[in-house]
Amino acid sequence: MSRTNRETFLRDLTPEIEKTGRSWYVVFALLLLVFIAGICGLIHQVDKGHIVTGMRDNVVWGVYIVNFIFFMGLSYAGALVSGTLHLFKTSWRAPVIRLAELITVISLAIGPFFIFFCVGRLERIPYILAFPRIQSPIVWDVIAIMTDVFGAAIFLFVSFIEDFAILRDAENLQIAPWKKKMFRILSLGYTGTPKQKKILTFSRNVMAAMIIAIAIIVYSVLAWIFGVTLQPGWHSTIFGPYFVIAAVFSGVGLLIILMAIFRKIYHLEKYITLKHFVNLGIVLFVIAAFFGYFTFSDYLTKWYGSVKMDKILIDKLFTEFRTYFIFANYIGILTPIIIIAIPRLRTIRNITIAAVIALLALWVNRYIIIVPTLETPFLPIQDTRHDWLFYSPTWVEWSLTAAGVAVFGMLFMIISKLAPIVSISELEEADEKLVNEPMKTRES
């Protein structure tokens, strides 16, 4: 690796670590306000009980569980994308892989909190660990998420070591002493000797492979919580792969959105180019097609079977929930397909719009998987008061949802001040390949 290239990368990618502009503080303060509003909502909920939410006897899962599944999906998608890009040595991965890794860990740090917001009697949570029943899908999920948290953290740390070492050794880096100390500790003394490089590469490969497997299994487990339940709309054998595909769909969408944001704000136009958007756009296209296929397959078989409760559910989806159904399953799927399929439309702006629509559509998709089913129970219970039978999220739920999104943004902002948002070591590796490959061609 030439010293000049490293200096160029450091010059381009580290200004955000060295100094913080006023706009960063303004945005961070705004997000903090949203977060505080969420905390107010949470305090109100703890004080008054779950009666302040829209959840009642029939619809016991609402926006909180939608958010939980959504954030967990983003996390698994981040893991799948970053693991796959690394394992298959994708040539264009360097500028985007760090973002995918961060999505994995940050989403995973936020998602499970929505479970705590959803359940009452939080003091009983330790019972899940103290008296687990292995045959309960909830216990599978707890074990899976805990395993995933550790795996994602190790994966992220392993991928950061080389960059920490580069930042530690950077002589011209104007950063606070505590940051220097942090880089020194976290780099584990890595100096890039052949032995260390070999061990680190092996470890990264192992973790990349593990993280892909774990992401598929863990999200399938989450899907099975629904799939093993005898509820109309949930009791489906394809829910495992369907959820995994949906997760990747939303995750790729979020990755594209973050690429667009950081490219613009941190002036990364030189590194994150149209090529990256188009490549990820094509991934979004393929996943959208698969997602559409799974959705169609799931609803077609339910509709054709004409089981009473499935029929009532599908009628509900096409009447009361038709706007959301059309947005989630038509607009959300077809928009990315159309934009990517027509080469003329493949601009950064259009691909980002497609990604935003895909991401929102996926959230709505989760909503119409959960709420209409719970509004269509096999055994009606207790009251028929309208607000007990039909779910409507309250400001408390929306405030906590917004707080989740705000925390996601804040964590990204904080991390972007501690380490480069684009992996310098990956860029160096890609650069080395570029230099070596023409030489090999010449030799051959």
Next chain:
Amino acid sequence: MRKIYFRQTLILLLALPGALSHNSACLAQDAPKISPYLLFSYLKDTDSRKILQVRMTNITPTGEVPLPGRKIVFYNNGMLLGELITDAGGNANYTISDSVQLSRSEDGSWPFSVVFEGDSITDQAGGELSILDVNVEMKLSEEEGQKTVTLYASVPSADGPVPVTGEEIGVYVPRMFSLLPVSTGVLDENGTFRVKFPDNIPGDSLGNLTVIGRFNDNYFYGNVEKREETVWGTKAESVPAVYRSLWSTLAPKWMVVTLAIMLLGVWGHYTLVIINLIRIRKDSLKTRE
């Protein structure tokens, strides 16, 4: 163009919560009043207590939904007896006190009626019943291993009890949600009905079960019953310890083995990577020396 793009995204994001909340608000405004189904019945139980039973429900496409919290007013021949609020199951069971002198109609029956006045979300409803008083006696006997149930029904009169004839009566045992009919038949000219009780009805672990002799939803008498505990049932076998169900503490072996293998595999790899990180640290220390 960039501004429009930003605005579109913002509108989309802001519209979502509003749209989702609006959906239910619209539905709430459009919701029609509940047209309740009121089931009114009479029960004279084994202790000769007279109970007026009301069940209020709403028939929906997904099934029958109980209507709790509704005030039911009970009358005898226009005279107020009392009022009750339906419970979580939509039931309101009014027990007529022995001190109440019930009014009779010309044919000697007690006319009962119930009224639900209606409320902001439920239409009004009501029901009427005419009941003739009857007494049922039940005798359980066992001769040479043959178990027999004898029922005798009579109507009280000034000249003493008058046997009931030609009416259907039955022998039942309770099961989880309803009564299991063992045998039904017609009362003879002496007002009696005799039936052999089968040997294969399951009881509890000791063979205990409850035998019920009963007029079931009779046109004249409503529900009138006598209950008696006996050891005529077969002994229930205890559930084997290995039996797996959702409420069991035992997970199937394949599940435990699969989970153990998967967790060992994953955490084994984590350990391997952590050991590698320690190796990097050690190597760097060695290089520095």
